[in-house]
Amino acid sequence: QPRSGYFVTVESLAIGSTTVNSTSIPANQVMELATASPYLNVSSIILQNLNDTLTAKRVGAVVQYEGLLCLDYSQQPTPTVDYLQAFPLLTFAFSGGAAFEVGPEAYVQRQDGGTTAAGAVYCALIIPLANSGQPWRLGAPAMRGHWIEADMDEGVVRFSARNTECKDVQLQ
Numbered sequence: 001q002p003r004s005g006y007f008v009t010v011e012s013l014a015i016g017s018t019t020v021n022s023t024s025i026p027a028n029q030v031m032e033l034a035t036a037s038p039y040l041n042v043s044s045i046i047l048q049n050l051n052d053t054l055t056a057k058r059v060g061a062v063v064q065y066e067g068l069l070c071l072d073y074s075q076q077p078t079p080t081v082d083y084l085q086a087f088p089l090l091t092f093a094f095s096g097g098a099a100f101e102v103g104p105e106a107y108v109q110r111q112d113g114g115t116t117a118a119g120a121v122y123c124a125l126i127i128p129l130a131n132s133g134q135p136w137r138l139g140a141p142a143m144r145g146h147w148i149e150a151d152m153d154e155g156v157v158r159f160s161a162r163n164t165e166c167k168d169v170q171l172q
Contacts, residue, residue: 008157009095015050016088050087084108100159106145 013020087104094100149158 010092011095012093014089014091014093018088098159100146103145 084104087108089104090102090107092100092102147158147160150156151158
């Protein structure tokens with residue numbers, strides 16, 4: 001039977017240097033890997049931490065704009081920093097100790113020239129919010145810098161950053 005993706009259990013999540021409390025991750029939360037989905041679909045846990053990180057760095061606030069979450073920098077002075085570098089690395093840890101890192105180049109899409117009702121939008125985050133109880137979906141953009149192999153006979157997904165050894169993660 002064909003699959004649309006492969007599901008693995010998320011044990012922890014780090015957003016930059018902040019580790020999300022494991023009690024904040026829903027019980028038996030899974031992530032769907034290697035789909036054709038163009039989105040990194042995550043819960044409000046990541047949204048809140050991104051907003052806190054970007055606000056602390058004084059580069060803007062995350063707002064909703066045209067169905068996406070965007071960085072609104074209208075209240076900030078003329079940009080003097082590379083806004084993409086303000087976004088943190090997302091690190092998902094799975095059972096068995098394997099981890100998957102997603103950099104901002106994979107989950108941020110530049111949207112120069114866009115404006116919200118409040119002001120300017122520098123870029124659109126390709127992060128639609130997941131409904132409660134639904135899997136987080138790590139789609140094609142986040143996979144660009146990784147090798148992925150699904151072994152249905154063994155019940156594992158192997159993945160790694162390019163040029164490193166693949167790590168096994170048990171399938172759901």
